[in-house]
Amino acid sequence: MAKKVVIYTFETCPFCKRAKRLLNNKGIDFKEIEISDDDAKLDELEQQTGCSTVPQIFVNDKFIGGCDDIIQLYKDGKFDEVFK
Template sequence: MNTITDSAVFERIRQDIADNSVVLYMKGTPIFPQCGFSAAVVQILTHLGVKFKGIDILQDPELRQGIKEFSSWPTIPQLYVKGEFVGGCDIVREMFETGELSEALSSRGIDVRA
């Protein structure tokens, strides 16, 4: 990738995470996830009643690579809350199981189903 593309992709990512309180970069869509890890995070967010924007990285090879460079995180899915990178599937699942995810979302003003 060249720096012009990088900056355009990074700008788009910054815009998405600025415009939406909760963003999930994933394979597929929230309705039709294309991998088990993406499906697991969608299921957790849905269980918590969290409204989020799902962004399908499979539709855009530049975004698929760009989001990994943006976050310095090698895998998809990636969850962002209020512009801050939370983690991938394993981290989100672990945080959900300990109750830490609900607390993190609530403390940032995101409505969570009890």
């Protein structure tokens, strides 16, 4: 069964675009929730994850991290294990 991947983004964020590109290139289906104008949602995410930046990426409702985190998973050969 496919894992549920959700990514919270800002419209103009280059790190968000890079993370989405990696997910797309690896064939990962994901739901994008764009929160550029939603300070309350970003505050809520920060309370939940301890992270105040985007992207914020979740797999099956578990916080995985941001762009640098998933790139590191890819470099370490652990990307498929987490996302597939």
